[in-house]
Amino acid sequence: xxxxxxxxxxxxxxxxxxxxPEGASxxxxxxxxxxxxFDEIAIEEALRIKEKxxxxxxxxxxxxxxxxQEQLRTGLAMGADRAILVLTDQVVEPLAVARVIExxxxxxxxxxxxxxxxxxxxxxxxxxxxxxxxxxxxxATFASKVVLGGDQKGAQVTREVDGGLETLAIPxxxxxxxxxxxxxxxxxxxxxxxKARKKELKEIPLxxxxxDVAPRTRIVKLETPPKRTGGRKVGSVQELVQVxxxxxxxx
Amino acid sequence: MKDFFHRDLQLFIDHRFxxxxxxxxxxxxxxxxxxxxxxxxxxxTAGEVCGDIEAAARDHWHEEVRLDGSxxxxxxxxxxGYEKLRAAGLLCLMVDPAYGGYGLPALVNCVFMEMLSRAxxxxxxIVGLQAGVALDVQKYxxxxxxxxxxxxxxxxxxxxxxxxxxxxxxxxxxxILTRLSEENGRYFIDGSKxxxxxxxxxxxxxxxxxxxxxxxxxxxxxxxxxxxxxxTLPDGTRNRVRVSRVERKMGIHGSPTCVIEFDHAEAFLxxxxxxxxxxxxxxxxxxxxxxxxxxxxxxEAAYRAARQYAAERVQFGTPxxxxxxxxxMLTLMAINIQAARALLYRTCGLIDMTEAIRRELAAGPxxxxxxxxxxxxxxxxxxxxxxxxxxxCKYYATEISNHVTxxxxxxxxxxxxxxxxxxxxxxxxxxxxxxxEGTSEIQASFALKEMSKGALFAALETTRAELExxxxxxxxxxxxxxxxxxxxxxxxxxxLGDPQYALLNAKRVCEMVIDVVVGGELxxxxxxxxxxxxxxxxxxxxxxxxxxxxxxxxxxxxxxxxKRYDRILGL
Numbered sequence: 119x120x121x122x123x124x125x126x127x128x129x130x131x132x133x134x135x136x137x138x139p140e141g142a143s144x145x146x147x148x149x150x151x152x153x154x155x156f157d158e159i160a161i162e163e164a165l166r167i168k169e170k171x172x173x174x175x176x177x178x179x180x181x182x183x184x185x186x187q188e189q190l191r192t193g194l195a196m197g198a199d200r201a202i203l204v205l206t207d208q209v210v211e212p213l214a215v216a217r218v219i220e221x222x223x224x225x226x227x228x229x230x231x232x233x234x235x236x237x238x239x240x241x242x243x244x245x246x247x248x249x250x251x252x253x254x255x256x257x258a259t260f261a262s263k264v265v266l267g268g269d270q271k272g273a274q275v276t277r278e279v280d281g282g283l284e285t286l287a288i289p290x291x292x293x294x295x296x297x298x299x300x301x302x303x304x305x306x307x308x309x310x311x312x313k314a315r316k317k318e319l320k321e322i323p324l325x326x327x328x329x330d331v332a333p334r335t336r337i338v339k340l341e342t343p344p345k346r347t348g349g350r351k352v353g354s355v356q357e358l359v360q361v362x363x364x365x366x367x368x369x
Numbered sequence: 370m371k372d373f374f375h376r377d378l379q380l381f382i383d384h385r386f387x388x389x390x391x392x393x394x395x396x397x398x399x400x401x402x403x404x405x406x407x408x409x410x411x412x413x414t415a416g417e418v419c420g421d422i423e424a425a426a427r428d429h430w431h432e433e434v435r436l437d438g439s440x441x442x443x444x445x446x447x448x449x450g451y452e453k454l455r456a457a458g459l460l461c462l463m464v465d466p467a468y469g470g471y472g473l474p475a476l477v478n479c480v481f482m483e484m485l486s487r488a489x490x491x492x493x494x495i496v497g498l499q500a501g502v503a504l505d506v507q508k509y510x511x512x513x514x515x516x517x518x519x520x521x522x523x524x525x526x527x528x529x530x531x532x533x534x535x536x537x538x539x540x541x542x543x544x545i546l547t548r549l550s551e552e553n554g555r556y557f558i559d560g561s562k563x564x565x566x567x568x569x570x571x572x573x574x575x576x577x578x579x580x581x582x583x584x585x586x587x588x589x590x591x592x593x594x595x596x597x598x599x600x601t602l603p604d605g606t607r608n609r610v611r612v613s614r615v616e617r618k619m620g621i622h623g624s625p626t627c628v629i630e631f632d633h634a635e636a637f638l639x640x641x642x643x644x645x646x647x648x649x650x651x652x653x654x655x656x657x658x659x660x661x662x663x664x665x666x667x668x669e670a671a672y673r674a675a676r677q678y679a680a681e682r683v684q685f686g687t688p689x690x691x692x693x694x695x696x697x698m699l700t701l702m703a704i705n706i707q708a709a710r711a712l713l714y715r716t717c718g719l720i721d722m723t724e725a726i727r728r729e730l731a732a733g734p735x736x737x738x739x740x741x742x743x744x745x746x747x748x749x750x751x752x753x754x755x756x757x758x759x760x761x762c763k764y765y766a767t768e769i770s771n772h773v774t775x776x777x778x779x780x781x782x783x784x785x786x787x788x789x790x791x792x793x794x795x796x797x798x799x800x801x802x803x804x805x806e807g808t809s810e811i812q813a814s815f816a817l818k819e820m821s822k823g824a825l826f827a828a829l830e831t832t833r834a835e836l837e838x839x840x841x842x843x844x845x846x847x848x849x850x851x852x853x854x855x856x857x858x859x860x861x862x863x864x865l866g867d868p869q870y871a872l873l874n875a876k877r878v879c880e881m882v883i884d885v886v887v888g889g890e891l892x893x894x895x896x897x898x899x900x901x902x903x904x905x906x907x908x909x910x911x912x913x914x915x916x917x918x919x920x921x922x923x924x925x926x927x928x929x930x931x932k933r934y935d936r937i938l939g940l
Contacts, residue, residue: 132371150372191410305421306414308458308471315407 119270119290120175121164122228124219125193126154127186128239135342142337153189156234159296162303163264164232165197171270175199177226181210181218187319194314195306201317202226206324206331214331216248221327223253228291229270235260235295246295256288260297371423373416373484374409376899377707381714382408384897385890386476386721394725396732408477411462415481418457419488422450426489426623430794434625439611441569443495447623450492454485455525460496461503468507469520475724476717479662483710486666490798491623493666495528495567497659502529502574505652506597509639514597518572528570531652532562532598532629540811542576542590542646547631549594549638550580556638558598558610558631566805568612568627573598574652575636579643586643595645595652596636610634620797654755656806657763658720661713664770664802665706671777671795672702678792679780689780698780702773704908707901709766711890712883716758723751750827757824758886760812764876765883767802768809774799813875820878821871825861828882829854832889839892843902846909850888853913856920857881863924870928877919884912 129135130150138145153161161178168174178193178201180186190201204218219231236243250257258275262283265274272289278297306314324331352358362369388405397404425446432444454460462478464470478500486493503522506514521527538544547560558577562568578586579594586592602608614628640648676699679690689695726748734741774796778785785792803809819825833854840847857878864871864878871878891905930937 192414195410195414305418305453305457306410307456308411308414308462310458311407311410311414312471315403 119171119173119230120177120226120228121167121230121232122177122179122219122223122226123157123160123164123193123198124215124231124233124245125157125161125178125180125186125189126234126237126239127151127180127182127189128154128237131155131238137340137342141339141341144340151185151188153192154234154237154239156236156238156296156298158234158303159298159300160232160234160294161193161196161198162301163261163294163296164230165304166301167230167264167266168197171266177202177228179219179222180204181206181215181324183207184321190319191314192306194317194319195310196304197310199317201319203319203321204324204327205321208324208331209333210324210331211333211335212242212245213248213334214329215245216252217329217331218324218327219245219249220252221329223249230273230290231255231293233293233295235297246293250293253291253293255292257293257295258286258288259295261294262297262299264294264300371417371420373419373487374412374480377710378412378480378483379409380894380897380900381476381480381710381718382412385714385894386718391474391722391725394722394729396729408473411473412477412480412484414457415459416484418453418459419484422453422485422492423488425449426492427791427794429623430791431622431788433617433622434615436612436615439613441612441615441625441627443569443625444623447489447492447495450489451495451525454492454496460525461500461519461523463500464503464507464519464523468515469523470503474717474721475658476714476721479658479713479717482659482662483666483669486663487670488666489623490663490667491621493663494621494624495570497656497663498531498567498570499527499529501652501655501659502531502570502572504655505574505595505639505648508651509595509648510597510637514637514639517603518597518599522572527572528567529572529574530565530567530570531656532565532568532573532575533649534562534564535560536563540808542593542649543588545576545578545593546587547575547577548580548583549575549577549596549636549642551642556596556636558596558634558636560631561613562629562631564616564805565627565629567625568615568629569625571600573600573610573629573636574639575631576645576649582643590646592643593645593649594642595639595648597639598631598634598636602635608634619800620794621801653806654759657759657812658713658717660802660806661709661762661766664767664799665709665713667795667799667802668702668706668709668770668773671774671792671799672699672706674791674795675699675702675777675780678784682782695780698776700907702776704904705769705773707894707904708887708891708908709762709769711887711894712758713762713766715886715890716755716762719751719755719758723748723755726751753819753822753824753827754831757816757819757828760807760815760819761879761883761886763806764809764812764816764879765887767799770799770802771796809876813879814872816879816882817871817875820882825857825882828886829857832886835889835893839889839896842896843892846888846892846906849909849913850885850892853881853885853888853916856916857885860920860923863926867928869931870926873928873931874923877923881916881919884916888912 130152133149136145164176168176176198178190178198180190181204186203194201233246246259260277261275262278263276275286275294277284388401392401429444429446435442462471462473465472482497503519506518535545550557558575575596575598576593579592582592598610600608609632611630612627613630616626679695680688682689726744730744778792778796781792784790836847836850888909891908894900895902895905
């Protein structure tokens, strides 16, 4: 079977983010870039499926600037088979991302699309759902466990929902988005890095796809969270409950 | 905190090595930029693995190695860390592809060793020795040994250790009494070794006295042989080698230090019988660069912890990093670390380029990379510099590591003295680096010996030539380093003639040479993108004064500390 894994280049979650003076974007100098952590989990899941089911091909897809090659190479070094980079300098919104994926599914014809449940930069959490809608495929989001049927015609996906776990049975082809507890991604290995150099990384200019990627939204303003102030010590459990009830109003 | 392959390390890969020439000499047809990018990717990934290993190493620092029967049991975090490195394929990076390795340059390997040591200097000893033993097998072993063992070193199946020290043979390896005897073409070892790092390893590289010339060669380094002694013999039986004791130490608790007993254990000869000392020096020179990287890695960890603490700890209403004396300590730590790196990675680059030249010369005249005679001259010049710089690296990197880690405790104040605080752990780990693989005193005396053979002027000439290329851009700093050069040349003659007086001043003269060579290196690094000219300027201002002071002391001819030592000690 063929698995398409979608990969976004995002700032390292450990990077200290600074806003530009206009306040609608972030300063990108000195930012370390990584694979979106949820996408990394999606890659790992695809590789685990490949390890169990011989003949599986794992194809990576990213949309963005040429620099995203670095993240795709890392994914190839982890063990993916080949990669596609849709080149563009513009900001691509979730709907546009979903349309690009829809378009490429037409040529790639994967049986499974794996992606992170959301990107940690804009936290939109909707590209996966939109892809499923556009393709008319079933979706299982926030996956914490994926079990592929022996006939590869369907999958059982355990989802993390409020208050517990929900297990869905879905026919393939389908879209699955990865949550944090799905797996722990491996590191690219040295042999993997060497092999990745010879793997195909195809670049396609966004314009060539003929997809409507016109933005529907505009970022007006970004703000950093308020600075944390010091906590305070309370004398007893009773006092703590009282304070949580009367002042914080959380219980 | 997880930034392991950081800018200060990247500089040495990006700007201080002529990769174009290196690959051309090696006859490599690959795209240079792509190769170097692969090295960066490897180091970036290796840095992530190191970042992952670090936390457990901090939490379990106190855990000791145990001996269970004759099995060496390392703490669980060492096992886990090793597994992570193995899974990422980060063992024995330099082994040739012909034997299942990756043939990476010494420079890349050494940067990795520094990062790993920053994460866990105990684990680094295990990995470093494994790589070192593998390289020695590659250099001196038969094809059969190489094919049998090298792929298993690379895969992580086999670990290695170097068995040199005996109770009566520490710095003086001429005292070795372990015997290697030949019986019908097979070799056997009898004797015991002490202080063997990772002595529980599967493969022992043993320095032993050749049985055929045992009595004649006793007390000298002649007649020593190098042998590879596997714990499990090729036919699957257990060899007669065992660990009889593990030591408790001041630091690097996760790294086993063992007593080894050989009771007619079978071994394979590496190189010529009785010609092992040269091979051992080779291995030790590698190991010395490894320990230099280890020392810098520990210092980096200590510096980062201190910098973070100083930025957070508030006294007198401000973080203590605002205090001039704390600023002074922190800047000195940062400068010293980068200075030690400059010398170490310069030396690694020399080693790689020299290896490439050797390869080119061996390929024969048809390879056609310029003038062979010129290459031969360059090769000899480089070999001389490498022999000189290697003990200087070991001396300098490990001494600054002791100093930096000590300052790290000081910045932490009382908290730094508490058993749970890593600041003290870094210092305890660092101290071994000035001792093993040859003490600082041994390094200084080795370097002195190389100086007397002409390496001093070769090194000074090289620095002088480099300085000239920088004179237009930074006339003042270049003038200061040139002044340092002049002081060395002026005072050096005072060392001639009296070997005892020269030895008394060995560290002093080493420091002078380091100050000048590193001053030049830091100036070269100052102008690269994101270079830090202020760091170079601060180093040069401070250290050229030290050069002058040392020169004046050497010129004074004052030998009272050896001539009147009995009176000073009140004996």
